Amino acid sequence: MKIQVEKLKEASVQILRGLKATDEEAALVAECLVRAEMRGIDTHGVYFLKLLSDRIDAQMIRIPTALKVIREDKTTAVLDGGNGLGQVAAHRAMKMSIQKARDFGTGMTLIRNTNHVGILAFYTLMAAEQGVVGIMMSNSAPSMSPWGGAEPFLGTNPLSIAIPGGLDGPVVLDMSSSVVARGKIRRAERMKESIPLGWALDETGSPTTDPAAALRGTLLPIGGPKGYGLALMIDILAGLLSGSRYGPEVKTFHQPEGPTGIGVFTMAIDIERFMPLPQFRRLMESYVTSIKGTRKAKGVSRIYLPGEIEREKEKQSSAEGIEIGSELAKDLNTLLQKAGSRLRLGEE
Amino acid sequence: MKIQVEKLKEASVQILRGLKATDEEAALVAECLVRAEMRGIDTHGVYFLKLLSDRIDAQMIRIPTALKVIREDKTTAVLDGGNGLGQVAAHRAMKMSIQKARDFGTGMTLIRNTNHVGILAFYTLMAAEQGVVGIMMSNSAPSMSPWGGAEPFLGTNPLSIAIPGGLDGPVVLDMSSSVVARGKIRRAERMKESIPLGWALDETGSPTTDPAAALRGTLLPIGGPKGYGLALMIDILAGLLSGSRYGPEVKTFHQPEGPTGIGVFTMAIDIERFMPLPQFRRLMESYVTSIKGTRKAKGVSRIYLPGEIEREKEKQSSAEGIEIGSELAKDLNTLLQKAGSRLRLGEE
Numbered sequence: 001m002k003i004q005v006e007k008l009k010e011a012s013v014q015i016l017r018g019l020k021a022t023d024e025e026a027a028l029v030a031e032c033l034v035r036a037e038m039r040g041i042d043t044h045g046v047y048f049l050k051l052l053s054d055r056i057d058a059q060m061i062r063i064p065t066a067l068k069v070i071r072e073d074k075t076t077a078v079l080d081g082g083n084g085l086g087q088v089a090a091h092r093a094m095k096m097s098i099q100k101a102r103d104f105g106t107g108m109t110l111i112r113n114t115n116h117v118g119i120l121a122f123y124t125l126m127a128a129e130q131g132v133v134g135i136m137m138s139n140s141a142p143s144m145s146p147w148g149g150a151e152p153f154l155g156t157n158p159l160s161i162a163i164p165g166g167l168d169g170p171v172v173l174d175m176s177s178s179v180v181a182r183g184k185i186r187r188a189e190r191m192k193e194s195i196p197l198g199w200a201l202d203e204t205g206s207p208t209t210d211p212a213a214a215l216r217g218t219l220l221p222i223g224g225p226k227g228y229g230l231a232l233m234i235d236i237l238a239g240l241l242s243g244s245r246y247g248p249e250v251k252t253f254h255q256p257e258g259p260t261g262i263g264v265f266t267m268a269i270d271i272e273r274f275m276p277l278p279q280f281r282r283l284m285e286s287y288v289t290s291i292k293g294t295r296k297a298k299g300v301s302r303i304y305l306p307g308e309i310e311r312e313k314e315k316q317s318s319a320e321g322i323e324i325g326s327e328l329a330k331d332l333n334t335l336l337q338k339a340g341s342r343l344r345l346g347e348e
Numbered sequence: 349m350k351i352q353v354e355k356l357k358e359a360s361v362q363i364l365r366g367l368k369a370t371d372e373e374a375a376l377v378a379e380c381l382v383r384a385e386m387r388g389i390d391t392h393g394v395y396f397l398k399l400l401s402d403r404i405d406a407q408m409i410r411i412p413t414a415l416k417v418i419r420e421d422k423t424t425a426v427l428d429g430g431n432g433l434g435q436v437a438a439h440r441a442m443k444m445s446i447q448k449a450r451d452f453g454t455g456m457t458l459i460r461n462t463n464h465v466g467i468l469a470f471y472t473l474m475a476a477e478q479g480v481v482g483i484m485m486s487n488s489a490p491s492m493s494p495w496g497g498a499e500p501f502l503g504t505n506p507l508s509i510a511i512p513g514g515l516d517g518p519v520v521l522d523m524s525s526s527v528v529a530r531g532k533i534r535r536a537e538r539m540k541e542s543i544p545l546g547w548a549l550d551e552t553g554s555p556t557t558d559p560a561a562a563l564r565g566t567l568l569p570i571g572g573p574k575g576y577g578l579a580l581m582i583d584i585l586a587g588l589l590s591g592s593r594y595g596p597e598v599k600t601f602h603q604p605e606g607p608t609g610i611g612v613f614t615m616a617i618d619i620e621r622f623m624p625l626p627q628f629r630r631l632m633e634s635y636v637t638s639i640k641g642t643r644k645a646k647g648v649s650r651i652y653l654p655g656e657i658e659r660e661k662e663k664q665s666s667a668e669g670i671e672i673g674s675e676l677a678k679d680l681n682t683l684l685q686k687a688g689s690r691l692r693l694g695e696e
Contacts, residue, residue: 071621071622073452073453073621074452074453075423075452075453075454076453076454076618076621076622078622104421104422104423104452105421105422105423105424105456106423106424106454106456108453108454108617110622133585133589145642145645146639146642146651147651147652148644148645148648148650148651148652149639149642149643149644149645149648149651150642150643150644150645150646151642151643153638153639153642161581161585163581163584171580171584173574173577173578173580173581175571175574175577175578179571201645204646205645205646222570222571222574222575223523223527223570223571223575225654226521226523226570227570227571228654229521229523229654230521230523232519232521232639232653232654233509233511233521233654236511236519236632236635237481237509240628240631240632240635241481241619241622241623241628242622243622243623246635247635247638247639248638269456270424271589273419273421273424274419274424274426274458274589274590274591275589275591280588280589283588284584284588287584287588287594287595290501290595290596291494291497291501291580291595294493294494294497294498294499294501295497295498295499296496296497296498297493297496297497297498297549297553298498298552298553300496300497302496303494303495303496303497304495304496305580306573306576306577306580306581
């Protein structure tokens with residue numbers, strides 16, 4: 001069923017309020033989850049509210065979120081996420097990095113001891129929309145093996161970079177270091193679909209098209225040893241350097257197996273230290289125009305910039321609403337009821 | 349033929365002195381090129397001396413290198429490479445970034461208007477060997493199309509990250525954003541070998557195994573749109589933000605078609621702002637030990653860290669010398685003669 005954006009946001013806020021999040025937390029987390037839905041990244045969308053509720057029931061997350069600045073310097077900081085809402089920690093960290101970048105050129109804030117932060121583009125776009133470069137990385141529960149290995153050790157550790165300028169808003173990359181995100185394989189399992197070869201290996205290290213076998217095995221990194229190296233560097237910078245968990249010690253958010261211990265790296269870069277922002281914007285505009293004017297491959301009608309498909313989807317969702325499956329709607333309605341709300345999805 | 353490291357270095361220095369490099373420049377460039385050879389990256393090795401000589405003959409590079417600091421702030425700087433030796437600019441930039449990191453937590457120095465800098469790991473290792481994280485990116489001549497495109501626009505823009513600690517020296521990633529570096533395809537062409545499917549597309553955008561067709565066509569990025577996005581972000585951060593050339597305006601170093609206009613991003617991060625260095629080193633040691641202890645895939649006898657194969661090759665080269673093909677030796681001997689040196693390779 002199609003749900004209007006504002007209604008889905010309101011439902012998310014009410015569910016989060018029912019889970020004891022503060023007004024401010026509920027608004028932020030709802031915004032982040034619904035924006036993922038709007039951008040077509042439903043693996044990072046309102047589906048998380050159920051996981052969050054289960055995690056609260058298991059007493060494995062602390063809400064409201066108690067953040068603590070562990071170390072702070074002019075350009076750097078470490079934030080303890082208090083095993084609370086990842087979005088709250090990530091938003092605060094990126095805000096600190098942006099301020100530091102404005103004051104000193106670059107800002108780098110690491111987070112330890114937090115949980116799933118949602119789509120990284122939510123935060124890097126926040127930086128880019130304020131005219132600074134945003135960079136973010138996060139480690140995650142093990143699903144890829146080291147290159148040549150046969151057991152999960154590294155997460156699909158994502159990287160996002162957002163750049164102000166472009167034709168119609170920032171250019172934003174948000175990618176995992178695996179060929180596909182684990183969420184896509186979970187989705188295939190839910191939809192009872194097979195997965196293409198080259199996405200994952202089974203427990204024995206052999207190629208598989210069965211999502212269930214892939215989830216028991218390991219995901220393949222992009223570019224073989226390159227993606228392995230990238231995931232490892234992200235684990236070191238976001239997990240190890242932040243004083244958080246890393247490698248196989250990071251727990252999934254999808255099962256209540258204990259605090260996830262996720263570590264996050266945020267960075268902002270002030271463009272004005274390199275050239276005036278209007279000049280940079282003009283360069284970006286001409287750059288993006290050139291890319292879109294490149295000669296196309298056979299059968300291709302349009303060249304997209306990173307994040308452009310998602311931005312168009314976001315506009316479309318604004319106008320037309322968001323498609324929510326009936327099972328998810330049922331889960332959300334149960335959560336609404338649990339929260340004491342009379343709002344229901346699918347009853348317009 | 350096998351050439352001892354010190355002899356190859358001395359030959360390189362003499363060739364570079366003959367090309368009017370200062371003593372200091374000659375020593376640095378020789379060190380960088382020979383270290384690439386030692387690490388088994390012969391596509392970035394002494395082969396460049398011939399290209400450099402051709403470029404000087406065509407009056408398209410300025411030696412000695414005249415560096416100029418265009419902008420400088422506490423944590424950031426922009427260096428003009430004066431269309432000189434890339435290694436000289438890159439070394440200076442990373443040195444500045446390291447000092448800024450020590451003083452303020454992070455340091456970020458961009459370079460505009462330079463040339464091929466050799467292997468990025470040379471500079472990121474310099475940082476890691478001094479106990480700070482080194483990060484580096486560079487744009488390069490167009491060889492990949494935007495995703496969905498059919499003409500070269502982006503380079504195989506490399507990224508390197510080096511981390512202090514590990515069992516036997518820093519862990520260092522040095523990767524291009526293409527499935528393979530263009531040098532590997534050029535090497536296949538020189539060796540008259542075919543290339544695997546999945547490395548490149550021909551001019552029409554179709555898969556090819558012919559290195560010559562691939563060199564006329566485009567290279568494939570790692571992870572499809574992900575590698576495209578990564579290469580694009582590197583082009584923006586190293587090329588556009590530095591005020592250097594970017595996209596198709598960057599020229600190859602392999603043909604004297606004009607100044608290359610390469611842009612470079614260097615960054616250093618002071619670990620001590622996050623935790624005491626000895627503590628970080630202990631964490632890294634246990635991390636690396638865990639990775640190497642991972643259960644192995646069938647037929648795999650050992651798990652390698654990024655940069656570990658190269659480090660072992662470097663040790664081996666130290667002991668046994670470097671294998672140089674007869675054609676390359678002939679080129680180097682011609683350059684030695686031109687430089688007025690009586691040294692010759694292959695005459696022990």
